[in-house]
Amino acid sequence: MMRDGRIATGWGLLAMLGAVVAFGAIPASAATTLETIRSRGQMICGVNNELPGFGYVDAQGNYSGFDVDFCRAVGAALGVDVRFRALTPRDRFSALQSGEVDVLSRNTTWTISRDTNLGLDFVATTYYDGQGFMVRKSLGVKSAKELGGASVCLTTGTTTELNLADWFRANGLQYKPVLFEKADDALKAYEAGRCDVHTSDKSQLASLRSAAKNPGEHVLMPEVISKEPLGPLTRHGDNQWADIVRWTVNALITAEELGVTKANVDQVAKSSKNPEVQRLLGTTGSLGKDMGVGADWALKAIKAVGNYGEIYDRNVGPQTKLALERGLNQLWSKGGILFSPPFR
């Protein structure tokens, strides 16, 4: 009897050990990400699938959104198809680490620990966000400071829960977190009345509110309790690939600055006398070739999705259901903080 028990323990431990290390023993591939994508003929991009405006998949399986479009831009710059992989906050880093996706573009906050611990690199900021609170209008709450003792619904595995804890601690208030795996479920529980408050990045709250049964019933609190620079990530150590993703984002921002749009890009490429435009679109110079992509990489990206402003307006801008003002995400020249390094 005891003998059996001990043998079972031994085998169980061995099996467990085996599973754990096997999980970790995926060999580091020698090929660079760019080579892998070229030989595959396809770029795989990890995105959100339940956040309308940023990353969303419809009933036909079509992906759309702000983060999705940046992936499309990179794919177009390389001239390859883009396949999307829906990821939860919990899976996203492992998916990138293990090579299941080539780039992660999923409203992910750039923090120092993520940048240094995970073997991943943040390559750009595409959206400057901050965390906020959404409550039911009927509660009559005017400020987040009145939320002591409230139940808060949120999605787990994000900076959101850490900011929330920090903020309530700093303000000496109590709260009850109710943590869901899926944003859908967190919203459903908040709507059902399980929680008084829903918290997330303000852009997400706007998105979720637009998806709520009755958007008019909910209000956003004025406080912004954190800095949330969101942007794409690549694996640490593959600098060429990181450069391609980073400079594609920069190209889209610069395009807006220079007035290059999806509609006029072909014509501008032919006729523009502006040397920076010429360098950006590959009419002169060898910027694209130096990076390992075609000379017209930026032109193709802009042609596919438009410049930064077009992407913004199409997915989350004032004309959409989300109705997000540009705010910080305006060009530096127009009062925002979008500032691309020069194309030189």
Place this chain on the structure above:
Amino acid sequence: MAEGAPISRSAIWRNAQVRAVFYQAVVLAGAVGAGFVIFQNTLTNLRQRGISSGFGFLRNEAGFGIAEVVPIPRLEGGFLAFMAAALGGLLVVILLAWVAGRRRRPLWSSGWGMAASLALLLLLPGAVLYVTHGTIRTETYTEQSTYGTALIVGLINTVLVSLVSCVLATVLGLLIGIARLSSNFLVRRFATLYVEVVRNIPLLLQIVFWYFAVIQTLPSVRQSIVVAPNVFLNNRGVYLPRPEAEAGLAPMLLALFLAVIAAMLWTRHARAERDRTGRQLPVVLPALGMLIGLPALSGLVLGAPFTLAHPELRGFNFQGGMVLTPEYTALVLGLSVFHGSYIAEIVRSGIEAVSKGQREAAQALGLRGGHVMRLVILPQALRVIIPPQTSQYLSLTKNSSLGVAIAYPELVSVAGTTLNQSGQAIEVIGITMAVYLTISLLISMGMNWYNARVQLVQR
């Protein structure tokens, strides 16, 4: 050949015993070696990719909140003394039982043996607890606690939900299983309906159903249903008064302990009397009387054991008192209803496995219905029931991880958060697997021990 003793001349590598050990050792060494290589490989890979590794992160501040936390006693002072007393008492009882077994006089067959074991098992740790409770310090998880503490909180929540669900599922399964064999048409059909419906719908769906479709549709906090005075039901949970220990608690527990001993002695006496004279003395009423009367007397004379802290609506939620959260309730309901249906089938098959002749013989002896079931059928049915029952407990415990879908902070949920915040996937998954494995092996061990006890004893 002066020495005379015959010596085996066969070479050592031909010795069957040596060879058996040798091959096992080779296989074991191979396995360990392979494991070591994979382990090293993993570490190298992680380092090359710049991913942090190691278990040091367990001491880092977690920073996230957990909704349901129970105070964890610190491993120091009074708590260590209490654990030592509990374990020591258990070990001594096991030793005594072993000695008594060798003498073919089971420990529990004598009144003294029984009283002594109960005293060792309950009274000794209780006394130590009473003396040292002032020095027991607890830690309640906050955002400043470590990842390690967070994982322990998750483990405790898993255990809390599994334990309660196992008990409820067993009770439910036993009742439904017996009802499946009832001679009453309606009862029998209802039990069949329950089993067939419940066990054919995926568990995750059921849990989500209980959570979103049943509990979340209850009225809001301000429109709470008042179930009983100071008991409120709403979509944030069931709010109950919380008992808080007072000076009368220790004497009352002591009185309860004495009442248990007295009731057991009385039951034994009644049985001996019946065996001797055939006269059945009343058992249930006197035993109940002792179990209720003695503690009640203590409460009256030495003061109430606890006072009740009532929940009251302050701000957004009820404060004070205690709460069964919707997440906990839905998970317990889902798990016990689902596994109850499987256990019902196990119980039914166990009962039907006892040959009809046993029942008829018992009836022929003049035993009443309840006695037939309790004295003849169930003891034999248990032999068939226990092994599959063990697997039900195992799968129930593992299924408690589905709580992650409805925001119950059990181990998988907390581990997932830890994984994401610390980024150390391999370590966290390893810990989670090791913990589930340990829990499962403990359950298996306990059930195997019980199984060995109820099996037919070959004489």
